Amino acid sequence: MRPKQNPMVLVSADLLVQLMKRTGDGREVSVRDLADAAGCHPSKIGHLRKGERRTANHDEALAIAKRLGVDLLVLWEHTGRTVPAPTETEHLTAVPA
Template sequence: MRPQQNDYVLVSPDLLVQLMERTGDGRPVSVRELARVASCSHSKIGHLRTGERETATHDEALAIARRLGVDLLVLWKPIGRTIEAPAESQHLAAVSA
């Protein structure tokens, strides 16, 4: 049974920004390109970068990590028994993903 829609918590918004500036292949990746690869909205990537949002589904987290050229657990922590899901802010909780 999956704990929620959101399976992973971002380790650090700053780390995401740094990895986007210099990916595993040495080139930067844009917010829109990362959103396309992860099959999510570019605003979700923007919110992850600023820390306004901390969570992503397993498929999104895996796609983002692969595009950036890092292992999944370098950038993400799985939500489960030892890591609780963060409370989403009210304005984000009211909007469907």
């Protein structure tokens, strides 16, 4: 079992959008392609782009930064004892059958 990772906090939704328009290799990356690289659902990338969500786990954040061609800390901040992670609202709600 892997130890629980502290979430990473997105520095700026606008920066994410800009980096997606022109990656390290000069080409644009789609929401779906970035989600595939990060191993998450495309809606998570969409929420990050809109500023509706600000956190991702370390592995996702690292994969996103790598796919965009930037260092991890250009786009993300560490959280931990001295830097608390923001609370995220639950995006999926149960609907009674």
